[in-house]
Amino acid sequence: MPGGDVAIVGAGLVGLATAAALAARGANVTLITTHHPGEASRAAAGMLAPGMESGTGPATAFALAARDLYPSYIEALAEVTGTMVPLNREGVLELFADPEDAARRRSAPFSNGAEWLTTAQLRDLEPALAPVAGAVLYPLDGAVDNVELVRALHMMAESNPGIAMVDEAATGVELDGVRPAVRLSSGATVDAGIVVVAAGAWTPGLAGLPRSLPVEPVRGQMISLDAAPLRHVAYCGHGYVVPRDSARSVVGSTMEHAGFESHTTAEGLAQLSATAGSICPALAAARTLDRWSGLRPVTPDLLPILGPDPDMDALYYACGHSRNGILLGPLSGECVAALIAGEVPALDLSPFSVSRFSGSPVTV
Ligand SMILES: Cc1cc2nc3c(=O)[nH]c(=O)nc-3n(C[C@H](O)[C@H](O)[C@H](O)COP(=O)(O)OP(=O)(O)OC[C@H]3O[C@@H](n4cnc5c(N)ncnc54)[C@H](O)[C@@H]3O)c2cc1C
Numbered sequence: 001m002p003g004g005d006v007a008i009v010g011a012g013l014v015g016l017a018t019a020a021a022l023a024a025r026g027a028n029v030t031l032i033t034t035h036h037p038g039e040a041s042r043a044a045a046g047m048l049a050p051g052m053e054s055g056t057g058p059a060t061a062f063a064l065a066a067r068d069l070y071p072s073y074i075e076a077l078a079e080v081t082g083t084m085v086p087l088n089r090e091g092v093l094e095l096f097a098d099p100e101d102a103a104r105r106r107s108a109p110f111s112n113g114a115e116w117l118t119t120a121q122l123r124d125l126e127p128a129l130a131p132v133a134g135a136v137l138y139p140l141d142g143a144v145d146n147v148e149l150v151r152a153l154h155m156m157a158e159s160n161p162g163i164a165m166v167d168e169a170a171t172g173v174e175l176d177g178v179r180p181a182v183r184l185s186s187g188a189t190v191d192a193g194i195v196v197v198a199a200g201a202w203t204p205g206l207a208g209l210p211r212s213l214p215v216e217p218v219r220g221q222m223i224s225l226d227a228a229p230l231r232h233v234a235y236c237g238h239g240y241v242v243p244r245d246s247a248r249s250v251v252g253s254t255m256e257h258a259g260f261e262s263h264t265t266a267e268g269l270a271q272l273s274a275t276a277g278s279i280c281p282a283l284a285a286a287r288t289l290d291r292w293s294g295l296r297p298v299t300p301d302l303l304p305i306l307g308p309d310p311d312m313d314a315l316y317y318a319c320g321h322s323r324n325g326i327l328l329g330p331l332s333g334e335c336v337a338a339l340i341a342g343e344v345p346a347l348d349l350s351p352f353s354v355s356r357f358s359g360s361p362v363t364v
Helices: 013-024 058-081 100-105 118-123 146-161 200-205 266-279 281-285 322-340
Strands: 005-009 029-034 092-097 116-119 132-139 142-144 161-165 170-174 181-184 189-190 195-197 217-227 234-235 237-245 249-252 288-298 307-308 315-319
Touching: 005 013, 005 181, 013 029, 013 146, 013 161, 013 315, 013 322, 029 181, 058 146, 092 100, 100 132, 116 118, 118 132, 146 161, 161 315, 189 288, 195 322, 200 288, 200 315, 217 266, 217 322, 234 266, 237 266, 266 281, 266 288, 288 322, 307 322, 315 322
Parallel strands: 005 029, 005 195, 029 161, 092 234, 195 315
Antiparallel strands: 092 132, 116 132, 170 181, 181 189, 217 249, 217 288, 234 237, 237 249, 307 315
């Protein structure tokens, strides 16, 4: 982007992906970030599962394109950083324990290559799974190691001459001056032609935004176990198991409205252990390696908020990715960067405009 400069608040996956895509277009980016307990991008399970999200239309098209961007995205990142982020495209299995649920799903439409598996087919594919009434295979879905992905993007940002990292909390945005700015906790400001807010669940807390953003933290607890008996991501109504590498699986997750409390609870951890054993009995005996929780930045319709503010040309949103931000983050970053650079993005961002929410603008 000739001569442009952009300040981004938040270096989770979405802020990092946006910074990378802007720097690739020649922009000078200042990436302002600080750590908060419960940051979602490191806490997530890393599932890339648009097939299971019901629905059609632009949001589904965006999710499928986001999944299909992953192989080339990870290769390009490896060329810059030397780190090949693990990507599992074995497929995702949706399991139905209850025969009535299985029959209902079997009679519903199948799209994007999804296929019904009989119990015998499922046993051949994943012998370690507990018996179920039936399953759907989403063959193009999978999972990425989101911890490695965030680490690689950080490495890229730190070595990229177009990206300056500022390790400090932003307290707000100033949009009424000649040039927009981000105010920092030290009292200093970062001036920029464009400000992008990508601060995950914390985005609505930034002072000076021209409207209230309906983004809420929804806590998810996770555990990792020291066994990897499955090749596929296995998902059932109350949780999932994601094979992380040859020796570890991650198990998730709860959906809790607990404000910004990002600790784990005995009840949540017990629920996850039970989920693991019910999906795959071999995991009932596995040792718990780690436990953590994260805060999903959730919007009322579970879709992200992307693109410019309708009343403030210099302010862009890249937030509210809800429970699919690992899937969507790289494509969101590419499309928001394209818009800022004056290009036509690969996918239409208008379904994700902040204007879809009726929240009235507030006075700056
Ligand atoms: C338990 C769990 C499981 C999940 N599983 C999946 C999954 O399988 N697949 C999937 O696609 N998605 C999943 N998600 C959702 C996904 O993780 C999120 O949608 C995504 O990571 C959001 O990324 P983000 O960059 O917007 O937010 P975050 O990763 O939270 O990053 C925001 C960053 O901004 C920083 N920040 C905030 N405020 C300020 C400020 N004022 N100043 C400076 N910095 C600030 C924060 O410290 C943080 O570093 C899961 C989430 C959770 C919690």
